[in-house]
Amino acid sequence: VQPPEKPLQPEEWNKLREDLQLPEMFEEVMLNSMIRCNSPIDVAKSLLSDLAKRNGDIAYNVLVKYLTLCVQQGQVSEIRDVYDIMKARFKVLEGGAYNLLIRGLSNSDQWKMALTLLEEIKKIMVPSRTCYESCVKAASRHQEMKLAFELYKEMLAKDVVPTLDVLQSFFDFSRGLKGAELQKELFGILFYLRENQIYPHKTFMRSIKLWFESIPGENWRGRLTKIKDSGQCPVCNHQLEDSKLTGEEYSKLSERIISDVIHGTDTFRKTSPKEFEAFQTFVEKRLPFDIVIDGLNVSHIKSRKMQCENLLDAVNCLAKENARLLVLGRKHMLVNSSNWKREIMKEMQNKADFFFAENISEDDAFLLYATLRSGEHCRFVSRDFLRDHKACLSNSLTRHLFRKWQRGHQISKPKCFSSVFSQQPAFCYDCVVQTTGDTWHIPYKDVFEEKYSYQVPRKWLCIQQK
Amino acid sequence: MQSANMLLRKIVRSSVLPFAAQHRMKKDLFPLSRTLSFSLCLKQDKSCEPSEKLDLDEWKKVMKSGLQEEVSETVSEPKELSGLAAARETVEMWRLAGKAVPESISEEQLKTFMECPSKSAKKKYLKYLYLKEFHKKNYKRKMDEKRQRRLEAQDEASKTDETKKSPFLCFWSSTMDKAYNWRAAQSMIFGQPLVFDMSYEKEMSVREVTNTVSQIVLSESCNRRSVDPFHIHFCNFKDDSLYHREFVKSYREAWSKLLITVTDQCYTEIFPKDKLIYLTADSPKVMKTFDHDKIYILGSMVDKSIKTGVSLARAKRLGLETAALPLEKYLLWSSGAKNLTLDQMMHILLTLKDTADWKKALEFVPKRKYCDFVNKPVKELRKTLDLINTLKFEKGREEVEKQFAKNYPKKYKLK
Numbered sequence: 116v117q118p119p120e121k122p123l124q125p126e127e128w129n130k131l132r133e134d135l136q137l138p139e140m141f142e143e144v145m146l147n148s149m150i151r152c153n154s155p156i157d158v159a160k161s162l163l164s165d166l167a168k169r170n171g172d173i174a175y176n177v178l179v180k181y182l183t184l185c186v187q188q189g190q191v192s193e194i195r196d197v198y199d200i201m202k203a204r205f206k207v208l209e210g211g212a213y214n215l216l217i218r219g220l221s222n223s224d225q226w227k228m229a230l231t232l233l234e235e236i237k238k239i240m241v242p243s244r245t246c247y248e249s250c251v252k253a254a255s256r257h258q259e260m261k262l263a264f265e266l267y268k269e270m271l272a273k274d275v276v277p278t279l280d281v282l283q284s285f286f287d288f289s290r291g292l293k294g295a296e297l298q299k300e301l302f303g304i305l306f307y308l309r310e311n312q313i314y315p316h317k318t319f320m321r322s323i324k325l326w327f328e329s330i331p332g333e334n335w336r337g338r339l340t341k342i343k344d345s346g347q348c349p350v351c352n353h354q355l356e357d358s359k360l361t362g363e364e365y366s367k368l369s370e371r372i373i374s375d376v377i378h379g380t381d382t383f384r385k386t387s388p389k390e391f392e393a394f395q396t397f398v399e400k401r402l403p404f405d406i407v408i409d410g411l412n413v414s415h416i417k418s419r420k421m422q423c424e425n426l427l428d429a430v431n432c433l434a435k436e437n438a439r440l441l442v443l444g445r446k447h448m449l450v451n452s453s454n455w456k457r458e459i460m461k462e463m464q465n466k467a468d469f470f471f472a473e474n475i476s477e478d479d480a481f482l483l484y485a486t487l488r489s490g491e492h493c494r495f496v497s498r499d500f501l502r503d504h505k506a507c508l509s510n511s512l513t514r515h516l517f518r519k520w521q522r523g524h525q526i527s528k529p530k531c532f533s534s535v536f537s538q539q540p541a542f543c544y545d546c547v548v549q550t551t552g553d554t555w556h557i558p559y560k561d562v563f564e565e566k567y568s569y570q571v572p573r574k575w576l577c578i579q580q581k
Numbered sequence: 582m583q584s585a586n587m588l589l590r591k592i593v594r595s596s597v598l599p600f601a602a603q604h605r606m607k608k609d610l611f612p613l614s615r616t617l618s619f620s621l622c623l624k625q626d627k628s629c630e631p632s633e634k635l636d637l638d639e640w641k642k643v644m645k646s647g648l649q650e651e652v653s654e655t656v657s658e659p660k661e662l663s664g665l666a667a668a669r670e671t672v673e674m675w676r677l678a679g680k681a682v683p684e685s686i687s688e689e690q691l692k693t694f695m696e697c698p699s700k701s702a703k704k705k706y707l708k709y710l711y712l713k714e715f716h717k718k719n720y721k722r723k724m725d726e727k728r729q730r731r732l733e734a735q736d737e738a739s740k741t742d743e744t745k746k747s748p749f750l751c752f753w754s755s756t757m758d759k760a761y762n763w764r765a766a767q768s769m770i771f772g773q774p775l776v777f778d779m780s781y782e783k784e785m786s787v788r789e790v791t792n793t794v795s796q797i798v799l800s801e802s803c804n805r806r807s808v809d810p811f812h813i814h815f816c817n818f819k820d821d822s823l824y825h826r827e828f829v830k831s832y833r834e835a836w837s838k839l840l841i842t843v844t845d846q847c848y849t850e851i852f853p854k855d856k857l858i859y860l861t862a863d864s865p866k867v868m869k870t871f872d873h874d875k876i877y878i879l880g881s882m883v884d885k886s887i888k889t890g891v892s893l894a895r896a897k898r899l900g901l902e903t904a905a906l907p908l909e910k911y912l913l914w915s916s917g918a919k920n921l922t923l924d925q926m927m928h929i930l931l932t933l934k935d936t937a938d939w940k941k942a943l944e945f946v947p948k949r950k951y952c953d954f955v956n957k958p959v960k961e962l963r964k965t966l967d968l969i970n971t972l973k974f975e976k977g978r979e980e981v982e983k984q985f986a987k988n989y990p991k992k993y994k995l996k
Contacts, residue, residue, distance in 0.1 A: 122637060143679075160637035167640035175677035200644045207667070209674035210700075239667055380784075383894035475865050475893070 118149045122161035125168065142166055146180035150187060159184050175205065179212050186219035194219040195228075207239050217246045221253035229253055233266075244275045251281050255288040263288075264300050271307075279319055282308075286322040290329045301326065305555070309548040312515055320559035320576050327555070327578050337578040342556075346544030350577040353554055355544035358523030359491055364516055369487040371513045376504050377480045385477040394470060394481055401441070401468055403489040406433055406526075408467070409482050409497035410444035414454075416498070422454040423463075429496065430463050440467035441485055443478045479504060486524060496526045522546065522571065546571040553580040668695050672707065682707045683714040761805045765840035768810040774876045775804075775811035775930065776848045776857075777923075779818045781882035784891055787823065789883040793923070794827035797881060800927035801841065807931045813841040815881075816848045824881070849899055852876050859896035862920040863889060864903035867910065871933035879926055887918075908951075911943050917950035 116135065123131070132141050142162065149159055159181055166173055178201060185193040198216055201208055208216075213236050221229040233250050236242045247270045254263035263285065270277055282304050289297055305323075308315065315323065324337035338350045346355045360368065382388050413429045414422035426442070433440055442463070449471060451457045463469070470485075472478045479499060486495045501521065508514045522542050548557050555578040558571065668691050676682040686694070690710060697703040777797060782790060804810045818824065829836050848857060859878045860868075878901075880892035896903045906929065908919055921929070925945050932942040940954060 157637055160640070163640040164637060164643075167643035171643060173640060173644060175674070176679040179678060196641055200641060204644065205674065205677075207670050207674060209671065209678050211678055239671065380888075381891070381894045381898075383897045384890040387897060475897075 116144055116148045118145060118152055118154045119158055120154070122157045123165075124161075125165045128162060128165045142174075142177045143180065146177065146184065150180065150184050153187060154184070156184060156188060156190055156193065175201075179215065182212065182215045182219070186215050189219070189222060191220065191223040191225055194223075195225070198232075210236075210240065210243055214243055214245050217249045221249035226253035226257065230262075241273055241275065244270070244278065247275055248278055248281050251277075252284045255284050258288065258292070260285075260289060260292070260297055260300070279313070279315065283315075283319045283322050286319075286326040290326050291331070293331050298330070302550075305548050305550070305557070308557075312518070312547055314558050314560050314572050316560045316562070320557060323557060324576055324578065334581045335578055336581055337576055340575050340577050341573055342544065342575050344543070346542075348556060348575070348577050351554055351579045353551065353556070353577075353579075355556060356547075356549050358519065358542050358545040360516065360520055360523075365487075365491065365520075368513060368516045368520055369484075371508055372480075372483050372487060372504075372517075375509050375513075376507045377484060379507060385480050386472065387476070390473060390476060394472070394484070397470055398441075398485050398488055401439075403439070404441040404468070404485060404493055405438035405489075406440050407482055407486045407489070407493065407495040408433070408440060408442045409478065409495065409499065410442045410448065410469075411478065412497045412499055421456070423448075423456055423459045427459055427463055430467050433496070434466045442467050442469045443481050443485070444469060444471050445474050445476070445478060446471045447474050487520075494524045494526050498527050501525075519545065519547075542571070554578065664695065665691055675707065680704070680707070681711040683710040685714070686710065762840060764808075765805050765810055768812045769840055769842070772810060772812035773873060773934070774814055774852065775927075776814045776816050776852075776876060776878040777881045778848065778859075778878050778892075778895070779815050779822075779824050779881050780847075780895070781880060781891070782819075782823055784882060784884075784888060786885075789885055790823045791827055792883045793881050794824060794831060796883065796923040798828075798831050799924035801839070803924060803927055804931065805840075808935060811930070811934075814848070814851070815841065815843040816846060816851070816878075818843050818845055820845070847899075848876070848878055849901075854899075854901065857901050859892065859901045859903045860905070860926070861892040861896065861903055862905050862918070863893040864896075864905040866902070866904050867907045868904040869907070871930070871937060873934070877930065879923060881923065883922075884920065906943075907939065908943070908946065911939050911954060912946065912951040913953050913955055915950065915952045917947070921946060 119127075119131070131145075132138065135141055135144065137144060145162060146159060148154075163173060163177070163181060166177065178197060182194065182197050185197065194216060201212065213232065217229045217232050220226060220232065229250055230253075233242055233246060236246060247266060251263050251266045251270075254260075254266060267277065267281065267285075285301060285304060289301060307313075327335040327337055340348060340350045342348055342355060346357065347353070348355065377385060377391065379385065382391065386394075408426075408429060410426055414426040416425050416429075420428075430440060430442065448455050449460065470481065472481060479497075479501065482495055482497065483501075483504065486493050505514055505517050505521075508517055523545070546558050549555070555576075557576040557578070559574055559576055560572050561574060665688070669686070672682055672686060672691070672694065676684070694703060694706055697706055781793075785793065801813060804813060832839065844851070856874065856876050857878060858872075858875050859880075861880065878896075880895070882892065884891070893903060905919070906921075908914060925947070928945040929942045932938070932945070936942070943954075
């Protein structure tokens with residue numbers, strides 16, 4: 116439907132209404148297309164006037180549509196009028212209308228009213244994150260940083276996750292401002308990024324950089340860089356935090372893996388208590404391992420080769436480095452078949468320890484257990500992302516720990532296959548926002564959306580104080 | 582005046598522009614159209630002013646004027662709303678905003694609504710109620726229409742007033758019921774047992790339990806109607822469990838008269854272990870034939886949140902044999918999970934029991950889940966498919982070579 120370009124007379128609306136043959140939906144359809152085409156507000160007004168004259172009332176959803184149009188065009192006085200009418204007509208409003216009202220008002224010079232509206236919402240429900248976003252942005256735009264931070268903290272307290280936009284606006288609007296309190300709050304945001312393993316995108320990173328450089332009298336300087344594989348920053352020669360978990364974190368993670376991933380609701384789902392016990396005693400006897408290999412996963416690396424050959428290649432190449440290996444597999448690998456030759460299996464068993472799980476058991480769970488049990492130095496080889504095991508962990512904190520540990524300990528593409536795959540080593544440094552007081556290192560994403568959760572950015576912002 | 586104006590507009594819109602487009606150069610068109618519409622605008626304004634000017638804010642006056650009385654009414658009401666009333670108000674506003682919300686909502690439903698942990702859960706619950714209400718209304722409307730038609734038919738019949746004579750007695754459904762019950766009673770003595778494992782209550786949400794029970798009710802009824810019914814056992818059945826309450830809700834008085842065995846014992850306590858086979862889609866073993874001496878176990882569980890391996894774990898714990906239906910072998914699977922509903926399983930098992938015909942039995946698998954039946958095992962099919970592909974490829978290669986030879990005669994040869 117093409118909305119008219121000018122306000123129409125009631126007769127003309129009538130005619131259009133008849134043409135469309137949708138008597139009940141007409142206003143909605145018309146207003147929707149007006150929103151799409153960003154029609155002049157007077158056209159919508161004439162439609163509403165016609166409607167009011169016909170029915171003596173205007174339905175709530177039509178009012179909301181009109182409000183959308185007003186907000187889209189920033190017609191502040193209209194927004195206020197609509198709000199007055201809605202407020203008088205209905206006892207409470209629903210979230211959609213509040214979102215629109217707050218968005219519309221916060222962008223205007225009447226932004227204080229958005230704050231009173233926010234208070235009003237809080238009486239009946241938890242405000243949405245867009246509501247908070249608009250209010251925080253409005254407050255920081257008007258340099259009321261204290262208020263903005265109060266709202267931000269309230270948001271976190273209510274488990275409303277702030278968008279990166281909100282966080283960025285803090286840095287944008289505090290540029291050039293001085294104050295120890297403010298600086299502390301902004302550092303707080305950087306710590307929030309660190310704790311939740313959030314990576315800022317390029318524009319956000321730029322805002323951070325500019326803010327640091329704008330602090331009067333502190334002489335910060337930011338440079339974009341790439342961190343060496345050794346974990347050293349080429350700009351300031353500072354060694355980044357290593358990816359080791361603390362002792363406490365480590366034991367917490369192993370505990371959770373055993374209880375959530377291996378046992379879960381029912382030990383029989385992934386293994387059986389008898390099998391798990393047998394595995395535990397097996398591992399305890401031969402501890403510690405240096406590398407644990409997911410046999411079945413590795414055996415599928417090259418589809419042209421026999422599965423046991425693939426595994427043999429991997430074992431040979433890893434055994435050269437004089438490491439203690441553990442290969443996890445399933446019992447069917449022991450049965451002589453076209454893919455699993457008995458002689459080759461024998462040969463491998465001389466070079467590495469093998470544990471064969473039942474055919475219907477999950478070998479990944481054993482992989483995690485054996486690696487964790489062997490200690491911090493132990494790595495594991497698998498191309499599996501282990502997402503389903505991560506999902507079994509019951510709280511987000513342990514999931515973060517798991518991902519961090521995984522980054523540091525998983526070798527997904529072993530060296531020996533470098534002809535086919537590029538090598539992706541386990542990182543020896545931790546890829547999070549970090550500081551030493553006079554330096555900050557902030558990893559950032561080149562693109563706006565991080566595509567895969569397992570990928571970590573390779574680009575960094577190095578900020579140091581001179 | 583105004584109609585003349587309209588007419589003018591119409592003429593301008595419909596004929597002048599294309600006319601202009603035809604007769605002028607393209608680059609001249611834009612200035613022309615602009616001046617045209619501009620002058621039109623001027624004209625319209627002039628024509629409007631004397632007769633009637635549009636009052637664009639008139640709607641506000643209307644909205645505000647209608648409110649005066651209402652406002653005075655609402656003043657007396659207490660301003661702070663209690664929890665339930667506030668929830669009711671929110672639901673009402675959502676309805677006005679055009680979301681899928683039921684028209685009437687009971688106190689109990691409202692409480693469930695408030696207990697929903699998140700906004701999306703709330704929306705989902707309301708949508709469920711909305712659809713339920715919608716179906717109920719539709720059903721009621723249809724029944725009313727039917728009643729109307731019946732009354733009309735009766736009127737006509739009474740007019741003709743003709744006594745019908747039939748050599749047969751009218752076969753009432755109660756007679757049928759008696760016959761079915763007789764068969765079911767026989768099955769309780771001589772029939773092959775079929776076990777429903779009722780130990781999954783903890784694994785399910787309330788909605789899932791309700792769905793499970795309705796599936797079991799369906800399976801029970803199709804079992805009763807079959808030629809040679811199973812002897813149904815509900816094992817691990819706890820009195821006063823959620824299952825129990827739901828069964829009583831749907832069967833009412835008939836619950837105590839059902840010709841099935843209900844027990845809180847486990848199947849391993851009733852039957853010898855070596856005769857039991859647990860049917861689960863996760864089983865590594867595939868069922869080849871239906872064994873009339875075995876006792877099959879179905880897990881009474883609706884699993885909407887993808888908990889794989891729950892029933893397999895149960896069988897493993899008790900050391901029972903497991904089996905899965907040979908879906909892959911007979912069907913070209915397209916989409917959907919391999920776990921079937923309980924009534925589908927019942928249909929399949931009953932058909933297998935009577936005919937031992939897999940094709941016939943697997944017709945009860947929903948059509949959306951598979952593309953077609955395969956007569957040969959899939960492996961062979963795949964082989965022929967590969968063969969066809971290679972043939973095609975080779976044929977294609979030949980053609981390419983021919984083409985090549987045509988374009989570059991004799992000079993080059995494609996290796």
